[in-house]
Structures are given as structure tokens and as C-alpha cells.
Amino acid sequence: MFSIQDLQKKLLSNETSSKSLIEASLTQIEKTKSLNAFISVLSKQALEDAEAADKRRAAGKSIGPLDGIPVAIKDNLCLENTRTTAASKILENFNAPYTATAVQRLKDAGAIIVGKTNMDEFAMGSSSESSYFGAVKNPLDESKVPGGSSGGSAVAVASGCVPGALGSDTGGSIRQPAACTGIVGMKPTYGRVSRYGLIAYASSLDQIGPFGTNVKDCATILSAICGEDSHDNTTSARPCEDFSKKLGEGVQGKVIGIPKEYFAEGLEASCKATIEKTLAQLEKEGAILKEISLPHISYAVSSYYIIATAEASSNLSRFDGVRYGYRAPDVHKLFDLYAKSRSEGFGKEVQRRILLGSYVLSSGFYDAYYVQAQKVRRLITDDFKKAFESCDVIASPTMPGDPLACGTSSSDPMAMYLSDIYTVSLNLSGLPGITLPCGSSENKIPVSIQWIGKPFEESALLSVAQATEQLVK
Amino acid sequence: MSKYYPVIGLEIHCQLATRTKMFCSCEVEVNTTPNKHVCPVCLGMPGAMPVPNKKAVEYAIRLGLALNCEIDLNAMWTRKNYFYPDLPKGYQITQTGGLPVYDHPICKNGWLEVTLDDGSVKRVGITRIHMEEDAGKLVHDLSPEGSHFDANRCGTPLCEIVTEPDIRSPQEAVLVLQKIKQILEYTEVSNANMENGNMRCDGNISLRESEDAPFGTRAEIKNLNSFTNLEKALEAEILLQTLTLDANKEVEQCTKRFDVNNNKTIVIRSKEDAHDYKYFPEPDMVRLVTDPKFVESIKNSLPELPDARRERFVNDYQITAYDAQVLTMERDVSVWFDTAAKQCKNPKILANWVISELLREVKDLENGLSDVKIMPEHLAALVNLIEDNTISGKIAKQVFADMFATGKAPDVIVKEKGLVQITDISAIESIVSEVVQANQGQFDEFKAGKVALKGFFVGQVMKKSGGKANPGLVNQILDKMAAQ
Numbered sequence: 001m002f003s004i005q006d007l008q009k010k011l012l013s014n015e016t017s018s019k020s021l022i023e024a025s026l027t028q029i030e031k032t033k034s035l036n037a038f039i040s041v042l043s044k045q046a047l048e049d050a051e052a053a054d055k056r057r058a059a060g061k062s063i064g065p066l067d068g069i070p071v072a073i074k075d076n077l078c079l080e081n082t083r084t085t086a087a088s089k090i091l092e093n094f095n096a097p098y099t100a101t102a103v104q105r106l107k108d109a110g111a112i113i114v115g116k117t118n119m120d121e122f123a124m125g126s127s128s129e130s131s132y133f134g135a136v137k138n139p140l141d142e143s144k145v146p147g148g149s150s151g152g153s154a155v156a157v158a159s160g161c162v163p164g165a166l167g168s169d170t171g172g173s174i175r176q177p178a179a180c181t182g183i184v185g186m187k188p189t190y191g192r193v194s195r196y197g198l199i200a201y202a203s204s205l206d207q208i209g210p211f212g213t214n215v216k217d218c219a220t221i222l223s224a225i226c227g228e229d230s231h232d233n234t235t236s237a238r239p240c241e242d243f244s245k246k247l248g249e250g251v252q253g254k255v256i257g258i259p260k261e262y263f264a265e266g267l268e269a270s271c272k273a274t275i276e277k278t279l280a281q282l283e284k285e286g287a288i289l290k291e292i293s294l295p296h297i298s299y300a301v302s303s304y305y306i307i308a309t310a311e312a313s314s315n316l317s318r319f320d321g322v323r324y325g326y327r328a329p330d331v332h333k334l335f336d337l338y339a340k341s342r343s344e345g346f347g348k349e350v351q352r353r354i355l356l357g358s359y360v361l362s363s364g365f366y367d368a369y370y371v372q373a374q375k376v377r378r379l380i381t382d383d384f385k386k387a388f389e390s391c392d393v394i395a396s397p398t399m400p401g402d403p404l405a406c407g408t409s410s411s412d413p414m415a416m417y418l419s420d421i422y423t424v425s426l427n428l429s430g431l432p433g434i435t436l437p438c439g440s441s442e443n444k445i446p447v448s449i450q451w452i453g454k455p456f457e458e459s460a461l462l463s464v465a466q467a468t469e470q471l472v473k
Numbered sequence: 474m475s476k477y478y479p480v481i482g483l484e485i486h487c488q489l490a491t492r493t494k495m496f497c498s499c500e501v502e503v504n505t506t507p508n509k510h511v512c513p514v515c516l517g518m519p520g521a522m523p524v525p526n527k528k529a530v531e532y533a534i535r536l537g538l539a540l541n542c543e544i545d546l547n548a549m550w551t552r553k554n555y556f557y558p559d560l561p562k563g564y565q566i567t568q569t570g571g572l573p574v575y576d577h578p579i580c581k582n583g584w585l586e587v588t589l590d591d592g593s594v595k596r597v598g599i600t601r602i603h604m605e606e607d608a609g610k611l612v613h614d615l616s617p618e619g620s621h622f623d624a625n626r627c628g629t630p631l632c633e634i635v636t637e638p639d640i641r642s643p644q645e646a647v648l649v650l651q652k653i654k655q656i657l658e659y660t661e662v663s664n665a666n667m668e669n670g671n672m673r674c675d676g677n678i679s680l681r682e683s684e685d686a687p688f689g690t691r692a693e694i695k696n697l698n699s700f701t702n703l704e705k706a707l708e709a710e711i712l713l714q715t716l717t718l719d720a721n722k723e724v725e726q727c728t729k730r731f732d733v734n735n736n737k738t739i740v741i742r743s744k745e746d747a748h749d750y751k752y753f754p755e756p757d758m759v760r761l762v763t764d765p766k767f768v769e770s771i772k773n774s775l776p777e778l779p780d781a782r783r784e785r786f787v788n789d790y791q792i793t794a795y796d797a798q799v800l801t802m803e804r805d806v807s808v809w810f811d812t813a814a815k816q817c818k819n820p821k822i823l824a825n826w827v828i829s830e831l832l833r834e835v836k837d838l839e840n841g842l843s844d845v846k847i848m849p850e851h852l853a854a855l856v857n858l859i860e861d862n863t864i865s866g867k868i869a870k871q872v873f874a875d876m877f878a879t880g881k882a883p884d885v886i887v888k889e890k891g892l893v894q895i896t897d898i899s900a901i902e903s904i905v906s907e908v909v910q911a912n913q914g915q916f917d918e919f920k921a922g923k924v925a926l927k928g929f930f931v932g933q934v935m936k937k938s939g940g941k942a943n944p945g946l947v948n949q950i951l952d953k954m955a956a957q
Contacts, residue, residue, distance in 0.1 A: 078520045091519065098513050100520060195757075199519040203756035233524045233758040311756050314554050317563020318517045323622070338556055361554075361751035370753060371572065 004163045004217040008065050011057060018053040018068030018112065022046045025070040025114050028161045035137045037155040039075045040083050041115040046070065049112040056110070065220050065244070067110025072156040072165040075116040076123055077103050077208070078197040086199045087121045087131035090319045090326045090345030100197020101232065102166060102208045102225040109224040114162060117152030121347045122316065123168055123201040125149050126176055126416050127409040130349040135406065138180060140445060144403040147177030150211070154181045157211045164221050165211040170201045171304050172398075172423025174209045175435040179398040179448035182437045184465070185211045186218045189456045190430035191236040193222075194229030200315040202308035203234075205427040215436060215466040219244035222458065238456055249463040252286035256464075257391030259294045262422060268401030274439035274447040275397055281471050292387045292394065296379040297425055301417060303380070304424040306360050306373035313357025319345065352413070381429040384452075393464050394452040397422050398435040402445045422450060432458050434465045438472050477680035477718060479711055480688050481640035482600075485653055486633050487663040488607070488671035489532045495606045495630035496523030496566065507612070507623035515628035517561030522757045525550075529630040530579065530761065532662040533604050534771050536632060537580025539660045539778055540599045540653075546763045549577035550755035555748055558620070559609040561627055568603035569633075570752025578603035579761065585656070586780070587648040588798075597649050598637030605631050632663070638677065638688065643707035647700050650674055651802075655779045658804035667698050674698075676707055679724065680714045689714075690724040694731055694738055706731035710738045782807055790820035799828055805842045806832070813849035818860045826852060830873055846880030855883040867940050868892050895942045898950070901934070904942065905950050908933045920955050927951060 010016045026043050053068035062068070073079070076086040078096035085091045099107075107113065120130040128136035128151025138146035139159045146155050150167025154177035157165050167174040169187035178185025186209045193208045200206060210221035220243075227240040256279065263272060283289050321327035321341025328340030346354070360369035387394060399419055409416040426433045432453045437446040449468060453461030494501055497514035513521035534544055551571060552564040568578045583599035607629040612621040634653060640646050654672060657665035665672045679691035692710055697703040709731070714724050728742040777785070779801050786797040786807075801807040810827050814820040831845070831852065838844040855872060858864045864872065864887055875886045887893055895901055908930060909916045919926040927948075934947045 076520075078518075084519070086519070094519070096520075097518060098521075195520075196522050197520040200757070231524060232522050234522075234756075310753060314552055314564050314751070314753070317554060317556065318519070318561060320556060320558075320563060322558045323516065323561060324518075334558065358751065361753055363749050363751075366571070366751075371574075 002160070002163045003214050004065060004069050004212065004220055007069055007163060008067075011068055012062070018050040018057070019047065021068065022050040022070050022112060022114060025162055028159070029115060029156075032139070032159045032161060035139055035155050035159055036118055036134050037136055037152040037159065037161065038072070038115040039085055039087060039118050039131075039133050039152070042082065042113060046112050046114045053110055053112065063110045064224075065109075066106065066224055069111050069164070070114045070162045071106060071111045071221075072115050072117050072153055072162045073103055073106070073113055074119055074150050074153050074165070074167045076119060076168060076199040076201075077116070077166060078199070079103055079113065079116070082116070084116070084199070085132070086123070087119045087133055088319075088346065088350070089132040090341070091199075092132065092326060094325055096197075098197065101194035101229045103197065105225045105227075106166065106221070111164075111224070115156070117150070117156050117165065119152050120149035120173075121350050122199065122312070123149040123170055123173055123206075124312070124349050124353050125409060126172065126419050127404060127406075128152060128177065129406065129409050130347055132347060138403060140181060141403075143406060144445070145180065145406055145409070147180030147399075147403055149173040149177075150185075151177045151180075153211050154178050154183060154185065157181075157213060158183050163213060164217050166208055166221070166225070167211055168198055168201075168206055168208050169423075169427065170205045170207075170308060171427050172420045174211065175398050175423050175433055175450060176420065178211055179435050179437070179446070179450075180403040182446035182448075183211060183213055184215055184218050184434065184436045184469075185209065186222065186434040186458075187426060187432060188222060188226065188458055189236070189432040189453075190427075191234055192226050192240075192432070192456065192458065194227075194232040194235050196229055196231035200311075202311040203315060204311060205304070205308055207427070215434070215462055215469050216244050216247055218434065219247060219462050236456065241459065243458055243462055246459040247463050247466045249467075250285065251282050251464055251467045253288070254286075254393065254464060255288045255290050255391040256282065257290055257292040257387050257394040259292050259297065259387070259394060259396060261294050261297045262396045266400050266421065267397055268441070270442045271397060271399075271401050271447050274441065275395070275449050278438040278449055278468060278472065279395055282468065285467065285471065290391050292391060294380070294383040294387060294425070296376060296383050299376045300380055300425040300428060301421055303373040303376035304420070304428055305356070305417060306369050307377060307428070309353045309357030310361050310370050310373075311357070313354045313361065316346075316350070316354055321345070348410070349413070377428045380425055384425075384429045384431060388454050392454075393461060396450045396452060398448040398450040402441055402443055426452055431455060432461050434461055436465055436469055438468060477682060477711075477715055478684050478686075479642060479707070480638045480679050480681060480691075481643070481646050481707060482638035482677040483636045483640065483646060483649060484633060484675040484677070485650065486631050486673045486675075487657055487665055489529050489630040489632055490661065490663050491526055491528045491532065491630050493526060493528075494628035495526050495529055495604070496628055499628065501629050503626050503629070505625065507621070507625065509625060511624045511627070515561070516624055517563070517627075523566055523755075525758065525761060526630060529604060530763070531767075531771060532630075532660075533579045533602060533632050534763070534768055535660050535775065536634075536657065536662045537583060537602050538768070538772050538775055539656050540580070540583040540585055540602065540634070542580035542583030542599055542602060544763065544768050545577050545579055545581065546765060546768070547577065548579045548761040548763070549575060550758045550761065551575055551752050552755050554751040557608070558622060559611050559627075561609065561624065565606060565608065566755055567605035569601075569605075570750060571754075575752065575754050577760075579763075585649065585652050587645065587652050589645065589648070595645065597639040600635040600637050602632055602634050605633060607631050638679075643704045643711070646676060646707055647704050650700060650703055652779070655802065655804070659776060659778050659782075661776070667700075670698065674703055676703060676710075678707055678710050678714075680711065680718060689718075690726050692724065692727055692729050692738065694729045695741070697731060702731055702733060705733075705736060706738060709736055713738060779804075779807075782811075786810075786814075790814050790824070792821050792824045796824045796828060799832075800824060803842075809842060809849050813853040815853075816850055817853035818857050822859070823853060823856045826856060826873070830870075834877055845877070847876045848880070848882075851876060851882050858883055858887065862894060862896065862943065863887065864892055864894050865940065865944060868894065871940075892941060895938055896946060898946060901938075901942050901946050902950055904934055904937050905930075905947065905954060908937060909954065
């Protein structure tokens with residue numbers, strides 16, 4: 001697998017051109033078409049952009065580590081004049097009228113978007129099977145799901161189509177597919193990356209983040225897309241550093257918190273053993289392991305599904321068949337226009353979550369569900385706050401075991417929901433997290449470790465992740 | 474009058490006079506080409522996010538301070554969810570609803586005062602003022618095939634002012650609404666024009682059997698767009714609820730509209746049909762944190778409010794409380810008068826001119842005072858010309874008509890038309906002599922003691938002088954000649 005750093009080196013030494021990189025990327029996309037990682041491939045524009053990048057470089061005006069590098073973006077990120085579907089029939093023919101801030105920043109850094117990747121419809125799912133455009137396949141084992149919802153972006157990187165990609169993470173939608181496909185995926189702190197132009201699933205949980213084949217590449221992409229945005233009131237004003245420059249600090253003296261609740265029942269034995277082995281190695285490198293407790297963590301998944309669906313039910317109201325998107329034919333009454341357009345335009349999982357969300361916000365149920373879930377969210381956030389008083393980073397599994405078998409998500413949605421058990425709490429508390437492979441399970445499938453950082457301390461998080469990466473190489 | 478005691482509260486929506494919309498930078502301009510001022514945010518495009526308009530927040534705070542409210546330095550945005558084709562996102566961003574924990578409007582717990590007919594001052598509580606966005610407009614008459622959508626109004630900033638149920642009669646309700654309109658104008662927060670809909674009022678009303686009985690069941694009458702309609706609708710509803718109670722039936726909680734033509738309130742939604750708006754905190758924006766220094770600076774720059782201006786007019790210009798009330802009712806009139814009065818030798822006379830001459834004419838102008846050609850300084854100058862005997866009051870009316878028509882300064886008109894009052898005694902004497910010669914018979918009678926004929930001679934002299942003779946001098950000279 002190529003890294004962004006290697007490709008940039010080759011570009012700068014004239015070993016290759018951006019045009020060849022894009023051509024190679026397009027060829028690989030074509031070759032791996034059966035994986036169904038892409039919804040749209042933007043060959044023409046990508047080749048034009050490559051020529052421009054090559055000219056810049058020839059003129060000595062290369063604009064940084066991403067200049068001329070092919071990347072992919074999840075299809076819930078708006079790109080002006082380009083089809084942006086969120087993998088839904090309701091947006092099958094929707095051309096975005098503007099470009100998302102994160103995407104624009106990636107373009108401004110010279111990255112070239114070769115395509116828009118497949119995903120769970122409206123990012124609702126952990127298997128990338130609920131797409132209107134068909135399921136994404138896991139290149140490591142086609143009988144297993146590639147994870148989701150950003151499965152297409154993960155597979156695009158894992159199958160060598162692009163060295164980096166953007167996804168969005170609402171409950172684990174970057175970290176989980178990264179783990180399923182054996183690559184690195186990161187969810188930044190809530191507010192670190194602008195959500196403007198990201199088709200919202202659950203606004204208070206959504207965050208855009210990078211996929212890469214290595215930690216440094218993720219740092220490079222994050223540096224390009226992060227920072228305050230006047231179009232997103234929830235972005236933080238904290239200055240954005242070049243996260244790739246602070247790597248290499250190692251783990252000497254770092255206190256690693258190990259939540260006892262995460263390494264208990266529910267975690268597959270070989271998975272647990274692999275992660276514990278990695279932690280033992282880090283201890284040898286000078287890290288201090290410390291057991292911590294997150295007492296309210298067992299309520300995270302329930303709390304997450306209430307808050308996420310509540311927000312989703314409102315966020316998805318705009319898809320009503322009136323101004324854009326799918327409109328049911330032959331309707332003559334306003335109610336029918338709404339009911340039929342939405343029933344025909346949304347898939348089953350999306351409808352399930354809209355109904356659940358509407359239910360938890362309904363008067364009479366509001367206190368028992370939404371208000372309660374918000375209280376739990378507060379408690380979980382406080383748990384982490386308290387835990388971080390005595391440690392620098394927290395280690396955890398990314399998934400309870402191997403990726404689910406294809407088809408589980410529709411036959412047993414609860415099993416899919418529970419696969420988010422280690423990831424959702426970060427979205428609830430807004431914390432940054434990164435996942436990377438640290439070994440293999442007995443089925444020869446990569447096992448990933450998840451590192452959880454303090455708010456806005458992505459630098460520290462990335463440097464521990466990189467130390468882990470070097471250890472397991 | 475009903476034997477029951479009405480309890481009334483008002484909800485007033487007004488459009489804030491910002492240049493741009495509440496959550497995006499599109500211009501606010503409604504009567505223009507449809508969908509001229511739109512962007513991904515106000516069109517509710519996928520992925521677009523709202524960002525609060527600082528000016529709108531400033532206006533809301535200014536209004537809150539003018540209505541003696543507490544300002545919430547940590548206000549919250551919420552979503553009100555419902556489907557309608559004029560609502561692009563499927564929800565309205567507002568600052569109300571849900572549980573108390575999610576209810577943090579920008580302003581709360583204020584009050585205003587109105588002067589009742591008996592001269593007493595009544596205080597009415599302001600429960601809250603919150604900000605929200607307006608919806609778009611559906612146009613149904615463009616084509617027979619379907620309705621059209623104009624998003625120019627989408628996202629226009631609104632404030633909703635909610636009063637406590639402190640109002641006890643439809644007439645009081647009108648006074649309260651007038652006061653709020655006045656304050657909106659004085660603070661320049663809104664154009665507060667009811668005719669073009671940038672101010673609307675809903676009235677909540679219930680009846681009870683005594684002044685200290687618990688509140689009865691209320692009806693809410695929506696979209697009352699004039700003071701008259703507010704009063705009439707409340708009166709019609711009082712009548713209806715009285716009949717219901719007299720028949721020993723229960724008033725049902727409902728939402729109504731007012732049918733102007735039939736002078737009746739009509740149910741549009743019963744309590745059972747009430748929407749469940751599923752309010753919850755708006756997750757696309759952080760809480761609206763306001764710096765107390767910002768509030769302080771708005772407080773310090775708060776303009777003079779109607780009550781203060783009225784009192785100042787009485788004290789500084791020695792005009793009557795009634796005149797001051799009339800002159801401060803509308804902000805632009807008060808500013809006009811104030812400007813003129815500062816340069817006038819007799820503000821009391823000026824007040825009469827403004828009230829009985831100027832405002833009478835203004836009523837017929839399409840855009841009211843802004844269409845008036847007379848400069849305030851010029852009306853002051855006109856009064857000054859009367860004061861220093863340059864012209865008579867009668868001539869002044871003639872000059873005023875010219876000023877109104879042309880906008881010219883009064884001294885220019887007086888000069889052009891030769892209207893300067895004749896105060897030269899010999900000139901007046903010669904006119905009086907002419908009149909006496911022509912009417913010798915009557916003059917002899919006058920001389921003999923028929924005092925009533927004096928008016929006739931004064932009238933004749935004034936007529937002959939083209940109204941320019943100083944009437945005082947004419948009287949003196951006539952008396953002198955009669956005594957000879």
C-alpha cells in the first residue's frame with residue numbers, strides 16, 4: 001500500500017507525475033469495481049486537476065504534502081456541481097450547489113478528488129450494506145462486512161485505489177470500517193473539523209475525519225481540513241497545528257488508561273489478547289499502564305441511539321420531495337407527496353431510525369428517552385473527564401471481534417448496533433479517537449486498537465498511535 | 474358589557490430590521506423577484522448550517538432592554554419540527570419549547586407601562602422575547618397546475634414578544650400593542666408596520682367570574698393585523714365565551730382566526746389537533762453566549778424611549794400632556810416635532826400647527842410623514858414669523874399651504890407673494906379712511922354706539938389689505954376715528 005508521504009516524495013523527485021498517480025488510481029478503481037467502494041468516479045475533473053498540479057510542481061510552486069495526491073471523499077460530503085447522494089435514492093440525482101468546507105480545504109491543499117465513496121444510506125449503519133447503490137465488499141474477506149458507515153472510503157484506501165480518504169464518524173463510522181479493513185482511521189475532536197457541507201445524520205455527534213494507510217498520513221489530512229469555519233458555528237476557534245510535525249515523541253512516561261469495563265465480557269478472547277499484548281509492548285517502551293473506570297459506559301449505546309435518531313429524524317425532514325431530490329410520481333395531495341416521496345425515497349434502516357427518533361421526541365415519551373439520554377451523555381462525558389485526570393490517553397478495542405458476516409445488519413440490527421459499543425462513547429463525549437491495526441485474530445483478520453485522547457489533544461493522540469504503529473510493524 | 478372578567482395576553486411577532494437574514498448572509502428584501510435572495514442555508518440544502526446574525530442578536534437585546542427584560546447571557550436555540558412546503562428544513566429554528574432546561578430565550582421577565590383612560594398607569598409583564606426565523610411564501614395563483622415557492626422570506630429574522638396575562642380588556646390590549654409598536658419604532662429594531670405584515674399579533678383570551686378567580690380556559694386568536702382587528706376580535710371572543718358560559722357550557726381550548734367580514738372568531742384547530750412540535754436543542758449551533766459588556770454597551774446606547782420623550786416634551790416645550798402624547802405616538806413624528814421645536818420661539822403654538830395642520834395632511838399621504846416636503850426648521854420659522862408679527866395667523870395658513878405643496882421656506886414664500894403684514898400706521902389709516910368713506914352711513918351708526926358694526930369694518934379693512942393689515946392696529950385706528 002502506498003503512503004501519501006512516499007507518493008509526494010516520488011512527485012518531488014520527478015519519479016512520477018500527478019497525472020500518472022491519478023491514472024493509476026482510476027485503473028485500480030476500475031479493477032476493484034466489484035468491491036463497490038465508489039458511487040461516482042470523477043475521472044475527467046481529476047485528470048484536469050492533476051495537470052494543474054503537475055504544472056504547479058514544474059513551476060516550483062507545489063503547495064504541500066497533499067498537492068497532486070489522489071483522494072476519495074464519502075458521498076455525504078457536498079462537492080459543487082457534483083452528484084452527492086448520501087447513498088440514498090432520495091438524493092440519487094442531487095447535484096450539490098456548493099462544496100463542503102473540509103472538501104474545499106482538501107482541494108486547496110492540492111489534493112485531487114478521484115471519486116465519491118459508497119456508504120450506508122445517510123451514514124446510518126455499521127456495515128455499508130444499506131446503500132441504495134448496493135453493499136460495499138470487504139477486500140480482506142468478502143464474506144464479512146467492511147464496516148460502516150464510511151465503508152467505501154475505507155475500502156478505497158484498503159484496496160489501494162487512493163492513499164487517503166475522508167469519512168464521517170457519528171458513532172464509529174470512520175474507526176469501525178478502518179478496523180474492519182485493517183487501515184488507520186481517525187475521528188477528530190467534535191468541533192475540530194467543519195461540518196458545513198456534510199449531509200447531517202446526527203449533528204451533535206457527526207465529525208469528519210481521515211482514513212490512511214498510516215498514522216502520519218492521517219495527521220497530514222487532518223492538518224489540511226481542520227480549523228474554525230465561519231459557516232459552522234460549532235467549530236472551535238482553537239488554532240490548528242500541523243499535526244504531522246509533532247509525531248515521534250514516543251510513549252516514554254505516558255500514562256495509558258485501560259478502562260476495565262472495555263476489557264470485560266463481550267470482547268472476543270483473541271481480540272483481547274492481541275490488544276493486551278500490544279499494551280504490554282508499550283509498557284516495555286516506557287509507558288505506564290493504569291486501570292481506570294468508566295462507570296456509565298454500559299449505557300452509551302442506548303443513549304447514542306436515542307440522541308442520534310432524535311437528531312436524524314429532524315435533520316432528514318428536509319428531504320420532502322418539495323424542492324429537490326426524489327418526488328413520488330402521481331400524487332395530488334400534500335400529505336401523499338410527503339408520505340410517498342419519503343417512503344419510496346428512504347431505505348428501511350433510515351426509516352427505522354426516523355421513526356425511532358420521532359418517537360423519542362414525542363410528547364409523553366420525551367422525558368423518558370431524549371432527556372434521559374442527554375443525562376447519560378453528560379455522565380459519560382464526566383466519566384472521561386475524571387479518567388483523564390489520571391492518564392494521558394485511553395486504550396480500548398475498536399470492535400468486539402471480527403467484522404460481522406454480510407447480511408447480519410438486516411437480519412439482526414441489534415447485533416450491528418452493539419458492534420459500536422467501543423466507539424459511540426467518543427461521539428457522545430466529543431473526544432478524539434484513532435484506530436489502527438495491532439495484530440490479527442485467529443481468523444487472520446486484523447485486530448485494531450483504539451486510542452482515545454483528551455479534547456483537542458490530537459497531537460498527543462497521534463504520537464501514541466504512531467508509537468504503536470512502529471511497534472507492530 | 475359581559476358580566477365576566479376577561480384575562481388577556483398577547484404574542485407579538487415582529488420582523489427585525491436587519492440588512493441580512495437570521496442565519497445566512499442573504500439580503501432581506503421581500504417584494505422583489507421570487508427566489509432572488511437565497512443560498513444553501515436558507516434553502517435548507519443538505520449539509521448547510523445556520524450561523525446567527527450578530528445584528529439580529531443586538532436588536533433583540535436592545536428590544537429586551539427597552540422592555541426592561543433580563544438578558545440571558547447563555548441563550549439556547551431550539552428546533553420546532555413540522556412539515557410544510559414553505560419551511561425548507563422541515564423545522565423552524567427558534568428559542569422556545571420543550572422542557573424548562575431547554576428554554577432559554579434571549580430576554581425574559583420584563584415589563585411595560587401604559588396609561589389608561591382614567592389617567593392611571595398600568596404595568597404589564599413581558600414573559601419573554603425570543604428570536605426565530607420566518608418561513609417562505611407559497612404562491613398559489615401563478616398557474617393552474619400547481620403552487621410555487623418563493624424563498625426570499627425564508628430565514629428573515631423575527632422576534633416574538635410574549636406578554637403575561639395581565640391585560641384586562643380589549644382596549645387595554647390595544648394600548649399594550651400600541652406601546653410595543655412604539656418601542657419597536659423608537660429602538661429602530663423593527664419597522665413595525667402592521668399593514669405589510671412585519672408586525673403581527675396573536676391574542677390569548679379567557680373569562681372568569683371575578684377578578685380573583687382562577688383563569689378560565691383560553692382561546693388563541695391568530696394573526697390580528699391591526700389595532701382595530703385586535704380589539705374587535707377580542708370583543709367578539711368575549712361575547713362568544715360569555716354565551717358559552719351563560720349556557721353552562723365549557724369553553725374549549727382552541728386556536729382561532731378572526732373573520733373580519735362577519736366579525737366572528739372561527740376555530741382553526743382544537744386542542745386535540747394541536748401539533749406535537751418535538752422541540753429539542755438545535756445541535757447545529759452552540760449556545761448563544763453574550764458578553765455582559767456587549768449588553769452594557771447596548772444599554773448605554775439605548776435611544777430615548779417614548780415615555781421619556783413625552784415627559785421631556787411637556788417639561789422642555791411646555792406643551793400639554795395630551796399634545797405630547799399625540800406627538801410621541803409615532804417615532805418619526807416625535808423626531809420631526811423635536812427638530813422643529815428646538816428652533817421655535819413658541820413650541821406650544823408649533824405643537825398646534827403640527828397636530829392640527831401637518832398631521833391632518835399627513836393622513837392622506839401614501840408614505841405618511843416621509844412624503845412631507847416641509848422641513849421641520851421651516852415650520853418652526855413659520856411660527857416664528859407669526860410670533861414676531863411679520864405675518865398674521867391667517868396669512869400663515871396660506872403660507873403653510875404653499876410650503877406643503879412646494880417645500881419652500883416660509884420667508885421665501887412671504888417675500889415672493891408680498892405677504893408681509895402691514896404695520897405702518899399711516900398705511901393702515903389710509904385704508905381705514907377709504908373704507909369709512911365708502912360706508913359713511915354705517916360708520917355714523919358705529920360712531921353713535923352700534924358697537925356690533927366694528928367687526929364689519931375690521932373685516933372690510935382686512936379684505937382691502939389682502940389680509941395683510943395687522944388686525945390689532947386696525948382695531949386701534951377704528952376706535953380712534955370713532956372717538957373723533
